[in-house]
Amino acid sequence: MEKNKHFVLGVYEDEDVLLSAVKTVRESGIKIQEVYSPFPVHGLDEVLGYRRTRLPIAAFMFGLLGTSLALTMQIWMLGFDWPMIIGGKNFVSLPPFVPVTFELTVLLAALGMVGTFMIVSDLKPYKKARLMDTRITDDKHVMAIDLASNTLAKDDIKKIVNESGASEVNDKDFED
Amino acid sequence: MANTTEIKDERYSFTTGAKKTLTILGIVGVLLTVLGTILSMNSGHHAEEGHALATFKENALVASIQAEEGGHAEAGDHGGGHHGSAPWLKRIFSNLWINNVYFTGLAIIGLFFVAIQYAAQAGWSAGMKRIPLAMAHWLPFAGILMIVSWFLVNHDVFHWTHSDLYHGDHADEILIGKSAMWYWPLEMGSFPLFYVLRMVVFFALWYMFFMWIKKEMLAEDIDGDIKHWFKARRHSAVFLVIFAVTSSVAAWDWVMSVDPHWFSTMFGWYMFASWWVNGLAVITLIIVLLKQQGYLQVVNANHLHDIGKFIFGFSIFWTYIWFSQFLLIYYANIPEETVYFIQRLETSQYKWVFFVNLILNFFLPFLLLMTRDAKRHMSMLKIVCPIVIAGHFFDFYLMITPGVMQNDGGFGFMEIGMFLIFAVAFLFVTLTNLAKAPLYAKNHPMLQESLHHHI
Numbered sequence: 171m172e173k174n175k176h177f178v179l180g181v182y183e184d185e186d187v188l189l190s191a192v193k194t195v196r197e198s199g200i201k202i203q204e205v206y207s208p209f210p211v212h213g214l215d216e217v218l219g220y221r222r223t224r225l226p227i228a229a230f231m232f233g234l235l236g237t238s239l240a241l242t243m244q245i246w247m248l249g250f251d252w253p254m255i256i257g258g259k260n261f262v263s264l265p266p267f268v269p270v271t272f273e274l275t276v277l278l279a280a281l282g283m284v285g286t287f288m289i290v291s292d293l294k295p296y297k298k299a300r301l302m303d304t305r306i307t308d309d310k311h312v313m314a315i316d317l318a319s320n321t322l323a324k325d326d327i328k329k330i331v332n333e334s335g336a337s338e339v340n341d342k343d344f345e346d
Numbered sequence: 347m348a349n350t351t352e353i354k355d356e357r358y359s360f361t362t363g364a365k366k367t368l369t370i371l372g373i374v375g376v377l378l379t380v381l382g383t384i385l386s387m388n389s390g391h392h393a394e395e396g397h398a399l400a401t402f403k404e405n406a407l408v409a410s411i412q413a414e415e416g417g418h419a420e421a422g423d424h425g426g427g428h429h430g431s432a433p434w435l436k437r438i439f440s441n442l443w444i445n446n447v448y449f450t451g452l453a454i455i456g457l458f459f460v461a462i463q464y465a466a467q468a469g470w471s472a473g474m475k476r477i478p479l480a481m482a483h484w485l486p487f488a489g490i491l492m493i494v495s496w497f498l499v500n501h502d503v504f505h506w507t508h509s510d511l512y513h514g515d516h517a518d519e520i521l522i523g524k525s526a527m528w529y530w531p532l533e534m535g536s537f538p539l540f541y542v543l544r545m546v547v548f549f550a551l552w553y554m555f556f557m558w559i560k561k562e563m564l565a566e567d568i569d570g571d572i573k574h575w576f577k578a579r580r581h582s583a584v585f586l587v588i589f590a591v592t593s594s595v596a597a598w599d600w601v602m603s604v605d606p607h608w609f610s611t612m613f614g615w616y617m618f619a620s621w622w623v624n625g626l627a628v629i630t631l632i633i634v635l636l637k638q639q640g641y642l643q644v645v646n647a648n649h650l651h652d653i654g655k656f657i658f659g660f661s662i663f664w665t666y667i668w669f670s671q672f673l674l675i676y677y678a679n680i681p682e683e684t685v686y687f688i689q690r691l692e693t694s695q696y697k698w699v700f701f702v703n704l705i706l707n708f709f710l711p712f713l714l715l716m717t718r719d720a721k722r723h724m725s726m727l728k729i730v731c732p733i734v735i736a737g738h739f740f741d742f743y744l745m746i747t748p749g750v751m752q753n754d755g756g757f758g759f760m761e762i763g764m765f766l767i768f769a770v771a772f773l774f775v776t777l778t779n780l781a782k783a784p785l786y787a788k789n790h791p792m793l794q795e796s797l798h799h800h801i
Contacts, residue, residue, distance in 0.1 A: 212800045
């Protein structure tokens with residue numbers, strides 16, 4: 171299969187250099203696809219200009235779904251489908267329903283959040299990993315620039331990346 | 347150094363303007379208390395017919411359950427055998443005791459917060475530890491107030507202090523069974539030596555550790571020696587063990603024994619949770635107000651975010667403890683346990699407080715502080731902290747007043763007024779002592795870490 175995805179990779183040694191490099195590269199109008207680093211770099215999200223994730227909203231919605239599902243289930247089961255006297259309590263009495271409601275809220279919020287995250291990030295079984303550079307798990311930071319989403323010529327991009335303080339600038343192609 | 351941020355020294359000044367505002371608040375508190383007392387004196391017993399009937403039914407309900415406990419006849423109506431003081435005076439005593447416990451909690455939580463930070467070797471809080479430390483200066487006042495007012499409120503708040511409950515016609519089997527808890531080693535029904543001694547020892551221990559930790563914190567400002575941090579950490583670790591035991595026993599002694607026939611194994615945790623989240627709210631509120639006056643440049647949105655998470659998390663923790671206590675008692679349905687909640691849930695005086703308590707301490711903090719932005723912005727914290735602070739007053743009100751006042755309890759000017767008086771006194775002590783030391787520890791080994799705290 172033809173390799174139709176083309177990336178320019180800037181390799182950086184130091185996270186402070188990386189942070190300023192991200193800034194200069196973005197200021198010159200280049201879209202950075204992703205930055206890979208062996209450890210969390212504080213402030214990277216800000217300089218990359220990432221919007222905050224809306225995942226918490228999804229989690230809240232899934233939590234609400236869990237709450238209502240749990241309450242509906244228990245009220246229907248114990249109140250209407252098969253009423254049983256337990257400990258002399260009313261058929262529909264809220265306090266005993268709270269633990270199950272709590273657990274289902276947490277369960278659905280957690281599972282829903284994980285599921286949403288995997289769908290949004292395009293993580294799926296048999297997904298082939300695009301490994302930009304093996305050294306990102308060791309001691310190098312790598313800035314990946316997708317040529318398809320940039321209008322500048324490849325050589326111009328490589329020049330700007332090189333001048334921003336990268337220790338090396340590489341090409342990487344993937345088949346999609 | 348490239349990564350060292352320079353900051354200038356800061357010292358809080360307790361201005362005459364602030365003092366004037368507090369004094370006016372204090373005067374308002376006194377006026378409200380006087381007004382509340384007069385209203386309470388004039389209202390007398392059961393003014394309305396309908397209310398009287400309802401109260402009678404409620405009394406009968408509570409009494410029938412208390413009679414089932416197998417206690418003596420007197421257990422059925424606490425007011426019957428021992429009339430005690432007039433309702434208005436009892437109400438003052440009840441409020442006095444609520445505020446004693448409430449503000450003791452704020453002081454000891456101040457120390458507890460500092461100790462937790464040292465024991466956990468926390469760096470994020472290095473710039474804000476002076477505020478909880480200043481709150482702990484209320485401890486000696488709290489101790490003296492607590493001990494003096496215990497002798498004042500005695501029979502009116504603590505039913506078990508009546509000596510005739512242990513011998514003769516009024517003998518109460520349940521209380522005799524618990525008497526060693528209060529009277530050991532003396533004869534039951536005499537002077538509650540063990541109880542009073544515990545109170546004195548707890549405050550003495552707390553004050554001692556407060557002084558030790560404070561000494562190291564202030565000495566660090568002068569010579570900047572790292573050994574002070576290690577010493578403070580050692581004191582903190584020991585204090586935390588002691589606090590775990592003493593706070594729990596204090597909860598039984600000072601609050602749970604107001605309802606002497608009743609018990610809950612969750613109670614120590616329950617009161618601790620209430621104290622702790624309330625203390626966090628007060629610390630945060632003071633930080634926010636100081637920041638808005640231009641102080642505390644060492645504290646930024648990241649620190650507020652962390653302490654906001656604390657309030658959010660421990661509001662849920664409080665609810666978890668509260669609900670665990672409620673659900674077990676509700677489900678087991680043992681009369682000697684359920685009487686506590688029947689008194690608070692089935693009576694017109696306290697039913698609304700029961701639900702207000704849940705709304706203020708769980709639903710509002712939970713929903714309002716859920717998002718990241720809410721915890722990072724002072725405007726939202728300034729709304730949530732007062733909600734939590736008021737909510738936990740209702741919590742302590744609900745723990746103490748029904749046990750003291752039975753069906754004569756109320757909520758009005760007196761409650762607000764006395765709370766204001768205590769709050770003003772507490773703030774005077776806190777702010778005076780806050781002004782005596784620099785506002786942040788400039789030689790704290792983790793101050794730079796705190797300045798670069800980023801989440």
